[in-house]
Amino acid sequence: MMLPTSTIGSFPKPDYLRDARRKFDRGEVRADELRRFEEQATRECIRLQDEIGLDVLVDGEMYRGDMTTFFAQHLEGFGISGLVRSYGNRYYRKPILRGPVRRPRPMTVDWWRFAQSLTRKPMKAILTGPYTMMDWSFDEHFESREAATMALAAVIHDELVDLEAAGARVIQIDEPAISVRTDELPLAIAAMRVVTKGIRARKIVHICYGDLAAIYPKMLELAVDQFALELSNSDYDMLEPFKRAPFTKEIGFGVLDVHSHRVESADKVGERLRRALEVFPSDKIWVNPDCGLKTRTEAEARGKLEAMIQATRAVREEIGA
């Protein structure tokens, strides 16, 4: 299908799950009880995506809190810090690298299998990449940022191998930190080479909220098939550099501003998508929101995605796809 639609990964957590997570933190809810709520929320999230008509689904990350902390909790070598500020009045617990990194068992494969069992559509597997894991953790163990990143790359590669063996055909690696320190792009590229080595599934890297222009076109050396990028939030400033140096990979084109409460109209989303067609071949475009939807309300997330689907169908018709 032309212009496949997908999402970046996270969906808003329903109130009952937020409540259960809070109670779990206080020791008032058992792990197996929390798991039931997470499974229920995952089922609802997948049903929602099927109803809206998305083409490539995600599990919604109902069982994850912060995108780095979740993996740190499943890897040996990490501790978790006390509360630190993210921005405004938001706080989180940040991973701390305290020793050699080891993956005692697969981290996301069970959840992927469960999620895939709930739909006939392909289920995208989503992991946080090694460079972002390193950059967003405190490090009390490694001698250098390079050493930490490459150690993480090795264990994340093992997870990809297991996901592929389980049947995952689309795997997304989130590396939002890549666009922040241009001097370390070669490190991120080296790490991604390790992560995706020998993996035949479609490999997507998601990058957001940084200076993409500063890492383009060098970023195309990341060993992936597709770049899922946050673009609408910056009003498509990036399209000019993409025109100047050919974009040699697939683009996951961000058409929904996930930091805005406003639900875009299908017309507005259609306008955005048509801009993609000016720059990229239509068979190289996937359509998705800028970033994860977890900070939106459930109604906003649904409304935005419905507009995205409606707009994509209209554009497909226009181009005879």
Added chain:
Amino acid sequence: MLRSAAVNSYPRVGDRGGQQKLRAAIAHHDTGAISDEELRAVADEITAEVIAEQERAGIDLVTDGQVRWDDSLAPIARGLAGFEIAGLLRWFDTNTYYRQPVATGPIEWRRPILVRDFEFARSRATRTLKAVVTGPYTLAKLSIDRHYGKLGDFAMAIARALRSEVQALASAGATFIQIDEPAITRNKKDFPILAEALAVLVDGLPKTTCTCLGTYLGELAGLFADVVDLPVDVLGIECLRRDGTWSELRKHSFSKGLQLGLLDARNTRLEDPSDVVERLVEMRTVLRGRDVWIAPSAGLEFLPRETAFRKLECAAEIARRAQERFA
């Protein structure tokens, strides 16, 4: 004389009981459940708490912890006429964000922005309380300019406006005023703009006011020959590396005081005080006879509160031990 200093921010929440009070109050204020006055009362209480905590760590030059600041720019920009506040942007290469100010008209100072909170904090401090103002260059560099057209003109307009603020702080009794200009560490070619704006900003301050240029989240290496001529009394510099700004200290003759960011404010790994003391002893010919403050490399609010406290304890211990070695 070697002493210890906090740079600017300090964690406003912590993991212990009662340390979430301000977070809860801000959330309640956002929903309208509590008034501005009620929020201010909680912020006052937390300000007093973090000042006491810094003093307990042994810090000589403390701050209010900037516990009321949602980021480093918006609190200043909101207080000036001519700014609006727009979307979230990453704060340098950290995993934190700030709301980007937008200049939509002439930037003007209308009324004191930080003075009330400074006076409250000072009334709670038993050590010297540092006042911190985000500098005109960094404010201009990180904001969107829809009015002036040139970065230099924009920065100068902010400098003229903020000059009234630093004067008001001095009149309110601020004896140590730090002007934060972190953006210069990553945009060294802009130095002439910073120099010009800073000169306007501090012009006319009483001689008794100690002024400090605060730089962090990057080094001043390559710029040190220029910064030593700036019209401030103290240079606040990050020197986590031996081969960066630290190695340049020896190469220039200058009379300014130094606030040395020797403890990594971005990592929980605790430095060994003995290592840092040895570094200072190696640099004793440069440091002796000068006002020197041992400090974290930046504000501490993005560390867990207990780690932040231990970093400050470490700074105080280093200052004490190095002073003994120098004596």
